[in-house]
Amino acid sequence: MAADPLSRAFAALSDPTRRDLVARLAEGDANVTDLAEHYDVSLQAVSKHVRVLEDAGLVSRTRDAQRRPVHLEAQVLDLMTAWIERYRREAQARYTRLDAVLDDLATTQTAPRTTPSRRRAGGTR
Amino acid sequence: MTHDTTLELDPRVPMLRLTRDFDASPADVFRAWADPDLVVRWLGPVDRTMEVERYDCVSGGAYRYVHVRGDDRQWFHGSFHDVRPGELIVQTFTWEGMPDSVALETARFHDLGDGRTRLVTTSLTDSFEGRDAFVASGMEAGVRDSFAKLDALLAG
Numbered sequence: 001m002a003a004d005p006l007s008r009a010f011a012a013l014s015d016p017t018r019r020d021l022v023a024r025l026a027e028g029d030a031n032v033t034d035l036a037e038h039y040d041v042s043l044q045a046v047s048k049h050v051r052v053l054e055d056a057g058l059v060s061r062t063r064d065a066q067r068r069p070v071h072l073e074a075q076v077l078d079l080m081t082a083w084i085e086r087y088r089r090e091a092q093a094r095y096t097r098l099d100a101v102l103d104d105l106a107t108t109q110t111a112p113r114t115t116p117s118r119r120r121a122g123g124t125r
Numbered sequence: 126m127t128h129d130t131t132l133e134l135d136p137r138v139p140m141l142r143l144t145r146d147f148d149a150s151p152a153d154v155f156r157a158w159a160d161p162d163l164v165v166r167w168l169g170p171v172d173r174t175m176e177v178e179r180y181d182c183v184s185g186g187a188y189r190y191v192h193v194r195g196d197d198r199q200w201f202h203g204s205f206h207d208v209r210p211g212e213l214i215v216q217t218f219t220w221e222g223m224p225d226s227v228a229l230e231t232a233r234f235h236d237l238g239d240g241r242t243r244l245v246t247t248s249l250t251d252s253f254e255g256r257d258a259f260v261a262s263g264m265e266a267g268v269r270d271s272f273a274k275l276d277a278l279l280a281g
Contacts (some may be wrong), residue, residue, distance in 0.1 A: 100166075
């Protein structure tokens with residue numbers, strides 16, 4: 001597994017089951033047994049996914065409670081999302097400027113074709 | 126209509142991938158990428174102007190340009206490894222503030238027909254830390270602060 005914390009968090013979220021677990025936990029804390037009911041895999045497999053999320057700092061588990069509910073660290077997730085979204089928006093802004101350049105290209109390319117035809121149609125110049 | 130841009134961070138290798146559709150032919154999108162007079166109009170950050178020192182977008186070519194804001198000048202350079210017009214650009218990318226760190230970048234121009242193109246770009250850095258710094262680069266102080274805050278949260 002990747003060494004730095006941020007990559008660990010990204011790696012943890014790369015798995016569809018773990019992403020689904022995070023989505024479920026966004027609605028509220030739940031213990032592993034309850035979570036496992038939603039998946040066609042063993043309790044042990046779900047428990048292992050939860051441990052990966054826990055190691056990545058995305059979820060925490062109360063030590064003293066008997067059922068040890070899994071709690072989503074929403075703050076971490078929000079920051080990751082904001083960070084990625086910001087980069088994506090910068091790329092989007094860049095590509096919107098590229099759209100404008102391409103519009104100009106399309107205009108200059110059609111101009112030499114339309115000008116002579118207009119001349120023919122007009123017949124006066 | 127403005128098309129959406131999708132960003133994927135690969136969990137297995139330190140790569141980021143951007144995908145975006147354009148209402149223009151692959152030949153035109155490529156041209157906007159390969160002609161320095163057109164590149165300066167869109168590639169730089171919105172609050173900076175871009176000046177090109179050299180930009181020779183052919184196989185074996187090279188580029189060097191600067192993003193300018195007031196007295197602040199950020200230089201970038203790289204080599205064009207393989208260039209197939211209207212199809213593919215493979216290039217290296219270095220921010221001269223971190224000269225030992227080199228990213229390998231690809232831009233693929235997929236023809237969607239009807240004068241439309243899907244542009245898929247990838248940036249492969251030499252470490253996950255490098256990629257994360259890459260995503261964080263060019264961001265405003267507030268975002269960099271939240272990046273540091275995130276590191277602290279995750280490390281905690």
